[in-house]
Amino acid sequence: MAAFDAGVAVIGLGAWGSAALWSLARRGVRAVGIERFTPGHAFGSSHGGTRMFRTACLEHPDLVPLAQRSARLWRELEAETGRRLFEPTGGVLIGPRDGHIVSGTLAAAREHALPVEVWDAGRLRRELPQHGELPDHHCGVWEPAAGLLRPEAAIRAALDAAAGAGAQVYPDTRVTGIEPVDGGVVVHTPTRDLRVEQAVVTAGPWLPALVPGLPLEAVRMPVTWFRAGDSRAADFALARLPVFIRELDDGQCVWGHGAEDDGLVKVGLEDSGGRFEVIDPDACDRSVRPEDWTLLADRLTTALPGLGALPSKAAVCMFTRSPDKQFLVGRPRGDRRLVIAGGCSGHGFKHATGVGEIVADLVTGKPPSCPAAFMDPDRFL
Ligand SMILES: Cc1cc2nc3c(=O)[nH]c(=O)nc-3n(C[C@H](O)[C@H](O)[C@H](O)COP(=O)(O)OP(=O)(O)OC[C@H]3O[C@@H](n4cnc5c(N)ncnc54)[C@H](O)[C@@H]3O)c2cc1C
Numbered sequence: 051m052a053a054f055d056a057g058v059a060v061i062g063l064g065a066w067g068s069a070a071l072w073s074l075a076r077r078g079v080r081a082v083g084i085e086r087f088t089p090g091h092a093f094g095s096s097h098g099g100t101r102m103f104r105t106a107c108l109e110h111p112d113l114v115p116l117a118q119r120s121a122r123l124w125r126e127l128e129a130e131t132g133r134r135l136f137e138p139t140g141g142v143l144i145g146p147r148d149g150h151i152v153s154g155t156l157a158a159a160r161e162h163a164l165p166v167e168v169w170d171a172g173r174l175r176r177e178l179p180q181h182g183e184l185p186d187h188h189c190g191v192w193e194p195a196a197g198l199l200r201p202e203a204a205i206r207a208a209l210d211a212a213a214g215a216g217a218q219v220y221p222d223t224r225v226t227g228i229e230p231v232d233g234g235v236v237v238h239t240p241t242r243d244l245r246v247e248q249a250v251v252t253a254g255p256w257l258p259a260l261v262p263g264l265p266l267e268a269v270r271m272p273v274t275w276f277r278a279g280d281s282r283a284a285d286f287a288l289a290r291l292p293v294f295i296r297e298l299d300d301g302q303c304v305w306g307h308g309a310e311d312d313g314l315v316k317v318g319l320e321d322s323g324g325r326f327e328v329i330d331p332d333a334c335d336r337s338v339r340p341e342d343w344t345l346l347a348d349r350l351t352t353a354l355p356g357l358g359a360l361p362s363k364a365a366v367c368m369f370t371r372s373p374d375k376q377f378l379v380g381r382p383r384g385d386r387r388l389v390i391a392g393g394c395s396g397h398g399f400k401h402a403t404g405v406g407e408i409v410a411d412l413v414t415g416k417p418p419s420c421p422a423a424f425m426d427p428d429r430f431l
Contacts, residue, residue: 056082056218058413059237059246061225061260063089065096065201065399066391067252068208069406072127074250075215077410082244083217084237086224086256089209090202093336094254095369097202098273100307100316101399102293104141104196106164108154109397110376112421114162116404119420123403124199130214131207134200139288139307141196144174144181145297147189152297155191167192180282180291180308182355185299196293198307201399208406225253228260228388235387248413250389255331255368257392261382265430266393267371268331269321272342275314275363282356286315295320296353304346304353314362317354319346321371321396331368338364369396372430377401379408379425389413390427 060071063085071083087093105121107113124136145151159166169177169190178190209219228249229236235249251260255268278286285291291308298304306317343361350357372378372393379391389412391405398405404420411418
């Protein structure tokens with residue numbers, strides 16, 4: 051049998067793949083990372099300057115330990131690279147008391163005894179006067195551990211740390227196919243084929259193109275930045291407007307955070323009602339259209355009335371949606387040669403370091419550092 055070129059190939063070096071490569075390399079695994087574009091690019095799921103971090107994850111109770119573990123690993127990555135990747139701002143989840151945002155966040159906090167505070171509408175109006183029209187039946191859950199992560203910088207930091215620990219990184223190299231062979235996998239690229247013992251596929255929206263049969267959809271998601279009027283600019287600075295998700299009475303959820311040095315307040319709408327378009331990731335229209343921001347701008351006139359009527363900046367991103375909106379991390383059909391990590395469903399960045407560690411656990415045959423059964427891809431296969 052031909053010698054292996056490496057122990058593991060990590061295919062796709064976005065948020066999850068870069069973290070997986072770092073985790074593998076620091077354990078001494080002989081790993082290569084292969085990325086189709088230049089890492090930190092704006093063609094996948096991990097661009098736009100910031101991502102929200104929370105530990106009171108309403109999306110699944112087992113995401114709380116994963117977020118806690120990820121927070122520790124983000125700090126380790128910061129320490130190892132000397133780069134600042136996390137901005138602790140605290141965060142608030144606002145909505146009707148019985149709405150899914152507030153009740154889900156409180157349920158997660160209660161189950162894991164997280165130190166959150168519940169603010170009634172009066173306190174919300176005093177603490178966060180930028181938020182307009184807060185009816186009395188709305189409240190907020192304040193989570194001091196919340197904050198912002200820097201996606202592009204985090205990916206570069208993880209890759210530099212991985213390379214420092216011995217990983218090889220191949221940027222601008224597209225994997226054209228992965229071929230399971232006896233005892234390993236052959237990874238095909240336009241310039242060479244690599245023979246490895248295991249392949250880790252972290253290709254985000256392109257994951258089904260490399261591992262067929264996964265029930266994942268690529269979803270096009272716009273992001274927008276608005277400027278506050280001059281008289282309100284200080285109120286809309288990040289220090290005064292920490293990260294938030296706000297459920298409105300019509301069911302729409304606005305998320306965002308205050309402005310940093312550029313004066314731009316980042317805001318967006320969640321994918322309620324399946325409004326975002328399911329696309330072929332290779333044919334994603336990255337030009338911004340009016341329908342990408344008009345519904346949001348309409349809601350902002352009452353929800354954040356100090357902001358301008360038109361966005362100052364907009365971008366298009368993608369995320370990968372699974373049928374139950376939970377991640378897929380594991381070995382499809384139990385294949386010992388393959389690990390996948392994908393299906394981020396729009397809430398996966400904060401968990402990248404924790405997911406990367408679970409990938410390394412799977413590759414090295416260790417029990418996962420956090421509960422991972424709920425992410426098993428075989429629930430769909
Ligand atoms: C607008 C928006 C806002 C979000 N906000 C938040 C938030 O506040 N908090 C949060 O936790 N999450 C958030 N998310 C979700 C989060 O960004 C994603 O969960 C995360 O970025 C997913 O990372 P990934 O590594 O799976 O995918 P990606 O970052 O897309 O990485 C996949 C990589 O694989 C590469 N690749 C694909 N095919 C190949 C191939 N054939 N060969 C080589 N390389 C290949 C791609 O080029 C890409 O770099 C948001 C998502 C969007 C779109």
